[in-house]
Amino acid sequence: MQVDHICLIHFRNYDKLDFIPHQRANVIVGRNAQGKSALLEALYFLSTSKSHRTNRDSELIQLGSEYARASANVRRETRPDITIEIALSRVQGKSCLIDNKKKNRLPDFVGQLNVVIFSSFDVEMVRGEPALRRRFLDLELSQISAHYLYALSRYRRTLEQRNRALKLVNIGQAHLKTLEPLDQLLATYGASVMVKRGEFLAKLNITAQEAYRGLAAGNEMLEVNYKPCVPMAGGGPEEVMRSLLNGLAEKRDVDIVRGSTSIGPHRDDVEMRINGVGVRDYASQGQQRSTALALKLAEAMIVRESVGESPVLLLDDVCAELDMQRRSGALAFAARGFQSFVTTTSLEELPVGVLGEVGVFEVSAGAVTQL
Amino acid sequence: MRFAKPLAKLVAEFEKLPGIGPKSAQRLAFHILRISDDQARALAEAVLDVKERIKTCPVCFNFTDQELCEICADPERDHSLLCVVAEPRDVAAVEKTNEYRGLYHVLGGVISPMDGIGPDALRIQELFARLADGTVREVILATNPTIEGDTTAMYIAREIRSTFGDNVRVTRIAHGMPVGSDMDYADQATLIHALQWRREI
Numbered sequence: 001m002q003v004d005h006i007c008l009i010h011f012r013n014y015d016k017l018d019f020i021p022h023q024r025a026n027v028i029v030g031r032n033a034q035g036k037s038a039l040l041e042a043l044y045f046l047s048t049s050k051s052h053r054t055n056r057d058s059e060l061i062q063l064g065s066e067y068a069r070a071s072a073n074v075r076r077e078t079r080p081d082i083t084i085e086i087a088l089s090r091v092q093g094k095s096c097l098i099d100n101k102k103k104n105r106l107p108d109f110v111g112q113l114n115v116v117i118f119s120s121f122d123v124e125m126v127r128g129e130p131a132l133r134r135r136f137l138d139l140e141l142s143q144i145s146a147h148y149l150y151a152l153s154r155y156r157r158t159l160e161q162r163n164r165a166l167k168l169v170n171i172g173q174a175h176l177k178t179l180e181p182l183d184q185l186l187a188t189y190g191a192s193v194m195v196k197r198g199e200f201l202a203k204l205n206i207t208a209q210e211a212y213r214g215l216a217a218g219n220e221m222l223e224v225n226y227k228p229c230v231p232m233a234g235g236g237p238e239e240v241m242r243s244l245l246n247g248l249a250e251k252r253d254v255d256i257v258r259g260s261t262s263i264g265p266h267r268d269d270v271e272m273r274i275n276g277v278g279v280r281d282y283a284s285q286g287q288q289r290s291t292a293l294a295l296k297l298a299e300a301m302i303v304r305e306s307v308g309e310s311p312v313l314l315l316d317d318v319c320a321e322l323d324m325q326r327r328s329g330a331l332a333f334a335a336r337g338f339q340s341f342v343t344t345t346s347l348e349e350l351p352v353g354v355l356g357e358v359g360v361f362e363v364s365a366g367a368v369t370q371l
Numbered sequence: 372m373r374f375a376k377p378l379a380k381l382v383a384e385f386e387k388l389p390g391i392g393p394k395s396a397q398r399l400a401f402h403i404l405r406i407s408d409d410q411a412r413a414l415a416e417a418v419l420d421v422k423e424r425i426k427t428c429p430v431c432f433n434f435t436d437q438e439l440c441e442i443c444a445d446p447e448r449d450h451s452l453l454c455v456v457a458e459p460r461d462v463a464a465v466e467k468t469n470e471y472r473g474l475y476h477v478l479g480g481v482i483s484p485m486d487g488i489g490p491d492a493l494r495i496q497e498l499f500a501r502l503a504d505g506t507v508r509e510v511i512l513a514t515n516p517t518i519e520g521d522t523t524a525m526y527i528a529r530e531i532r533s534t535f536g537d538n539v540r541v542t543r544i545a546h547g548m549p550v551g552s553d554m555d556y557a558d559q560a561t562l563i564h565a566l567q568w569r570r571e572i
Contacts (some may be wrong), residue, residue, distance in 0.1 A: 107559070146559035157518045165484035174489045178482065179526030185518060 001309050002070075002339045003043065005073040010065035013037035013283045019223050019340070022359030025334060027352055028343045029371070030363035039363065040117060040314040043172040043341065044072045046084050047312075049096050049106065052189055057088055067089050074113045077309045086112050095188045111143060114303055114311035118318065127280055127293045130269040137270065141200055142245040143307045151192035158263060167259040183248045183337040186264060191241035193265045194228055198235060200302075201270065207298035215290050215322075215329035220274055222294055229268040231367060313323040313340040319349045328354045335350040378404070401432065430493050430501070432477040433553040434459045442466075442474060449473045451508040455498065455527065457481050461513065473511075476501065481519040482526060490526060502531070502539060516546040516564065 008017040013035050023295040024121055027303060028036045037053075041060075044052050051060060061068040071085035095102055096109040103109040124131045141148040143239055162182040167173035204226040212222035230247045232240050247263035248255075272279040281292050303311045318330050328351040334340035335356050344350045360371045372380060378400060385396035403411060409516065424486065428440035442448060442462075452473025456462055462475050478493040501507065512527060514520035528541045546564030548554070554562070 119420060147563050150560050150563050154518060158522075160523065161484050161518060165489075168484055168487075168489065173487075174484065175491075177530075178484065178489055178526070181482075181522045182484075184525055186522055 001074060002074045003072045003113070003312055004075055006042065006065055007069070007071045008042055009044055009069040010062040011060060011068045011070050012062065014038065015062065015366055017366070019368050020331060022357070024339060025355035026341045027347070027355070027358055027360045028341060028363055029308070029347050029351060029360065031345060034363045035117070035366045036363050037316050040316050040341055040343065043072065043115055043314055044117050045115045046070055046072050046086060048110055049094070050121060052117055052121060057313045058090055059093055061090060072113065081085060082112060091184055095274060104217070114307055115314055116296055116300040116303060116311045117314040117316065118293055120320065122292040122296060123289050125295070126288045133270040134266070134268055135299055137200065139168040143303070145196060146195065151189045151279060153194070155186065155193055155265065158189060159213060159264065161184055163260050164235035166256050166261070170256050170259060183245060185337055186261070187241045187244040187248065188242050190264050191237045193237065194232065194240050194268070195237050196267065197225050197230060198263065204295070204298050207301045208294045211297035211301070211333060212294035213291065214285060215294060215326045215331070217325065220292060221240060222293070223273045225271045225273070225286055227271050229263055229265060229267040286321050286323065286326070289357035290326055293318070293330060293368060300338065310338045313338040315340060315342045317343055319344050322353060324358070332353050432479060432497070433475055450506050451509070453501070453507045453509070454511045454513050454533050456513050457515065457523070463493060464512065478523065481514055481523040483519045495527060495530070498527070499530070499534065502535060504540065507539060511542050511544060513544045531568045
């Protein structure tokens with residue numbers, strides 16, 4: 001899929017932008033704080049209705065303005081072309097439109113324009129807390145599988161109820177028997193979540209390995225492994241459910257004292273290794289960044305496979321902390337049939353030739369000009 | 372502008388009602404000012420009347436103005452079949468179908484630790500007291516398919532099995548596709564549920 005027209009009004013530092021990007025690769029060059037990342041952010045925002053940089057939509061509205069508007073024409077291969085638009089107002093909040101029709105339910109809007117973004121925030125996924133890796137899993141899987149989203153939201157609700165019940169049992173205000181149906185539900189939905197995570201990570205492992213080889217040619221080998229909270233044995237929903245039930249029963253006394261549930265997919269982690277060594281604790285900054293990038297590129301492949309067409313690739317400051325070889329590896333990947341937007345502070349830093357057909361644009365103080 | 376005191380009081384009372392915000396409360400209050408005295412009195416009396424005369428049935432805990440509610444008192448109904456629901460409004464929903472001929476038991480809510488509602492806060496003991504004499508052969512658990520509704524249904528099912536064994540059949544109402552609707556219009560959660568609860572035909 002391709003974005004062939006982007007309009008921004010009062011969005012971040014863009015007063016008014018009418019931008020017709022290249023169908024294939026777009027290199028966005030500019031000094032700091034000119035609006036390079038904001039352009040990528042706008043596309044991500046149109047895809048997900050959220051920013052990847054902030055939770056507060058009001059930050060997207062230009063200072064001194066009351067509203068902001070972002071829209072894009074999207075050309076798609078397997079579905080009809082659409083115009084996608086989000087209007088933000090400080091007073092009235094957010095409305096999401098497709099072909100000028102307002103979509104009140106998020107699932108009707110999200111997923112119409114598919115993008116995969118790589119930015120400095122993604123490196124945290126590799127070196128930060130397990131919660132960030134679970135968040136990555138949840139975000140990716142929710143896009144691909146409605147069943148996952150359903151099981152996850154039921155799981156979270158059950159978990160809240162169970163944690164509350166544990167506290168009540170501890171102070172003698174609830175009977176142990178109250179926990180039994182909650183354990184059963186938690187194990188049922190937990191097993192659905194874990195089975196899906198297992199399947200997704202098995203696939204991600206293969207694609208991320210391949211993507212990493214493309215970045216760090218030579219003898220570095222990336223592995224991505226699921227670290228589930230309980231052994232998954234055969235891996236079917238029934239077995240995982242029993243495994244979870246056993247775990248919950250074993251830890252019940254501890255859980256009651258702590259007032260929280262110590263077993264379940266909310267305690268899962270994903271382990272990444274390069275040549276058998278943990279990336280989180282032992283890899284160099286460049287390796288950590290390459291790992292995050294490889295995961296994102298793998299995600300793009302998985303989205304392509306499940307949606308049936310290529311998502312738009314957004315690479316924000318891909319040069320940082322990566323050597324020339326890895327940069328050209330990333331661009332070579334983007335050239336494999338994706339429309340891409342790549343930002344850089346200087347053209348010398350970017351092996352633009354790898355991209356093949358390319359449009360180069362300069363961003364300066366919220367204005368975009370073709371070079 | 373501030374309202375005259377009696378008017379302000381009426382607005383404030385309306386605002387306490389569920390689903391009524393400040394704007395709606397004002398609109399309702401102004402409406403009351405426009406209607407005739409008779410209409411206003413009829414409304415006020417209906418409010419007082421309902422508080423005075425509606426009680427809960429001592430057997431099924433549905434609302435009634437009788438000693439025993441009409442359903443419990445009806446000898447024509449099947450006293451071996453019991454439908455367990457969370458709220459009186461659920462009784463009304465099932466009754467509207469005109470299909471169900473058994474009795475009801477209103478729990479008065481569902482188990483929700485987050486809201487401090489455990490099994491003891493519901494009329495579960497009363498349910499077991501009803502089952503004790505062996506008249507009831509089947510209990511249909513008709514709580515909503517939410518986490519809380521499912522928790523409640525599972526809790527009661529376990530308790531019935533451990534107390535009465537095979538003497539009482541326990542069933543759960545089916546969840547899934549709305550009847551007479553198109554697959555492609557069903558929301559995804561409903562479809563997933565329907566697939567999960569599929570059955571042999």
